[in-house]
Amino acid sequence: xxxxxxxxxxxxxxxxxxxxxxxxxxxxxxxxxxxxxxxxxxxxxxxxxxxxxxxxxxxxxxxxxxxxxxxxxxxxxxxxxxxxxxxxxxxxxxxxxxxxxxxxxxxxxxx
Numbered sequence: 521x522x523x524x525x526x527x528x529x530x531x532x533x534x535x536x537x538x539x540x541x542x543x544x545x546x547x548x549x550x551x552x553x554x555x556x557x558x559x560x561x562x563x564x565x566x567x568x569x570x571x572x573x574x575x576x577x578x579x580x581x582x583x584x585x586x587x588x589x590x591x592x593x594x595x596x597x598x599x600x601x602x603x604x605x606x607x608x609x610x611x612x613x614x615x616x617x618x619x620x621x622x623x624x625x626x627x628x629x630x631x
Contacts, residue, residue, distance in 0.1 A: 576621070
């Protein structure tokens with residue numbers, strides 16, 4: 521019974537994310553078409569910052585994944601099992617996620 525509820529919740533979350541992405545993409549398309557109809561440039565919203573956003577998110581997610589993996593390795597292989605290691609996971613995730621954002625900042629500030 522619990523497995524069915526978990527699967528249903530996961531399915532609803534996936535449907536929500538897909539539908540939200542569709543609605544936002546459709547709204548953006550309509551907005552750009554209205555700008556074209558009025559004779560304005562549809563690339564009005566494309567800024568240099570918006571082109572760097574995927575890199576920033578990618579580095580953040582890479583840092584979060586590295587933090588989770590590091591916490592898993594520390595939890596299972598470095599620290600003894602009798603020690604409290606629950607705070608290790610959020611600490612490593614936030615540390616490596618923040619490290620990814622700092623690397624992004626310094627990488628792009630040199631250009």
